[in-house]
Amino acid sequence: MRQFVVASVIGTRPEAIKMLPLIRALASIPAIAQKIVFTGQQPGLASMMKLDTETIHLPHVPGKAPVGQSRWRLRAMIAAQIKRSGPDLLLVHGDTTSAVAGALAAWDRGVPIGHVEAGLRSFDPRAPWPEEGNRIVIDRMADLLFAPTSDAADNLLDDHLVKGRIFITGNTGIDALFAARDSTRKPPPSAERTLVVTCHRKENQGRRTRDICTALIAIADRLPVSIAFPLHANPAVRRPIEQMLGGHPRIRLLEPLTYREMVRLMTQSWAILTDSGGLQEEGTALGRPVLVLRDVTERGEAIASDNIRLVGTDPDRIFAEVGALCANPTRYRAMSMPSLTFGDGRAAPRIASIIAEWLARCENSRALPLPAQPISANDLDHDDAMVSRQLEAV
Numbered sequence: 001m002r003q004f005v006v007a008s009v010i011g012t013r014p015e016a017i018k019m020l021p022l023i024r025a026l027a028s029i030p031a032i033a034q035k036i037v038f039t040g041q042q043p044g045l046a047s048m049m050k051l052d053t054e055t056i057h058l059p060h061v062p063g064k065a066p067v068g069q070s071r072w073r074l075r076a077m078i079a080a081q082i083k084r085s086g087p088d089l090l091l092v093h094g095d096t097t098s099a100v101a102g103a104l105a106a107w108d109r110g111v112p113i114g115h116v117e118a119g120l121r122s123f124d125p126r127a128p129w130p131e132e133g134n135r136i137v138i139d140r141m142a143d144l145l146f147a148p149t150s151d152a153a154d155n156l157l158d159d160h161l162v163k164g165r166i167f168i169t170g171n172t173g174i175d176a177l178f179a180a181r182d183s184t185r186k187p188p189p190s191a192e193r194t195l196v197v198t199c200h201r202k203e204n205q206g207r208r209t210r211d212i213c214t215a216l217i218a219i220a221d222r223l224p225v226s227i228a229f230p231l232h233a234n235p236a237v238r239r240p241i242e243q244m245l246g247g248h249p250r251i252r253l254l255e256p257l258t259y260r261e262m263v264r265l266m267t268q269s270w271a272i273l274t275d276s277g278g279l280q281e282e283g284t285a286l287g288r289p290v291l292v293l294r295d296v297t298e299r300g301e302a303i304a305s306d307n308i309r310l311v312g313t314d315p316d317r318i319f320a321e322v323g324a325l326c327a328n329p330t331r332y333r334a335m336s337m338p339s340l341t342f343g344d345g346r347a348a349p350r351i352a353s354i355i356a357e358w359l360a361r362c363e364n365s366r367a368l369p370l371p372a373q374p375i376s377a378n379d380l381d382h383d384d385a386m387v388s389r390q391l392e393a394v
């Protein structure tokens with residue numbers, strides 16, 4: 001039997017972190033050859049991933065273009081790559097401009113699409129923008145949809161324009177987290193209460209960043225907490241933060257950390273304050289309370305399990321929520337229970353086996369299987385037996 005070609009599009013740090021476990025799992029399948037397309041949306045990712053598969057680097061266009069222009073440019077360049085290498089399946093991850101451009105390029109060329117981390121919704125088209133629109137568009141074009149949780153799968157089932165095969169697999173980000181956590185010596189417990197902070201979202205730039213920094217100064221000045229703040233690489237994000245927080249004795253501004261360093265910092269942390277999607281999932285799996293610097297989240301499962309709380313960006317509210325964690329051990333303990341709601345660390349091999357089985361069936365059927373009926377609600381259980389039942393139907 002011939003080798004199948006599976007191409008993956010990578011544009012940002014979270015895509016690199018969350019796709020690496022799947023790329024490694026696919027590499028262990030002899031029938032599959034891979035091509036990794038780096039779009040340059042964020043530079044330096046290939047060296048971070050240390051891949052030994054074929055990689056393609058799209059030319060980086062300096063300067064910050066409007067989102068629509070970037071999407072069009074990336075779509076055209078990825079379509080040209082697809083024309084050259086004709087993959088049997090194109091994988092995209094999440095909700096970035098690179099992901100939606102990759103899916104559109106595959107759509108243009110009639111190449112089947114696999115969406116990793118499918119089904120996340122904030123149900124607010126403007127927050128986050130353009131991510132909410134991106135992931136809806138991708139899900140409606142995708143042939144294989146890998147939903148991290150049953151809630152995400154429910155979102156897909158509720159959208160009658162989603163026609164692909166839905167699988168509940170867990171989030172590959174938890175695979176990456178556990179691999180990084182278990183590959184380093186367990187750090188000694190930190191005597192100090194360290195609050196890990198990250199802030200990078202477009203909607204939090206400007207006044208909201210200043211409000212968040214005002215809260216951090218009050219926290220560092222008045223609460224028994226020190227702050228470790230790994231800065232985002234984007235100068236427009238980090239500059240105002242450096243101006244407001246630089247030099248504060250109880251606030252450590254850090255250069256962007258490697259993933260392993262970041263996992264070590266989170267493992268040692270007392271709590272996490274962030275607008276990041278990935279950190280909400282990681283804090284939940286590690287059992288660290290996560291306060292979210294947003295008004296909405298796609299991780300409703302972790303609100304239900306009281307692992308995360310939405311605190312928004314009002315400085316007084318942020319200070320009060322961190323203060324309550326300090327003053328209320330019962331609340332702190334309740335938010336510190338590790339939960340596998342976002343995955344058990346085996347999502348990547350699960351997805352890889354689904355892909356290998358699906359490609360083989362496509363080959364045997366000599367045609368792309370018609371989009372089968374979405375899975376029924378009673379299929380939404382989180383185990384491998386369910387996945388194999390779904391595959392039988394392909």
Ligand SMILES: CC(=O)N[C@@H]1[C@@H](OP(=O)(O)OP(=O)(O)OC[C@H]2O[C@@H](n3ccc(=O)[nH]c3=O)[C@H](O)[C@@H]2O)O[C@H](CO)[C@@H](O)[C@@H]1O
Pocket residue numbers: 012013014015017018093094095096099117120128131198200230231255256257258259260262263275276277278279282298
């Ligand atoms: C709407 C939304 O929520 N979308 C999310 C967004 O991703 P995000 O919000 O998680 O983005 P960031 O916060 O930039 O990355 C976080 C990762 O980086 C690690 N990290 C952090 C600081 C550091 O110094 N070193 C590191 O290694 C950290 O542990 C974590 O794993 O887009 C992704 C792609 O579409 C989606 O998957 C994801 O849903």
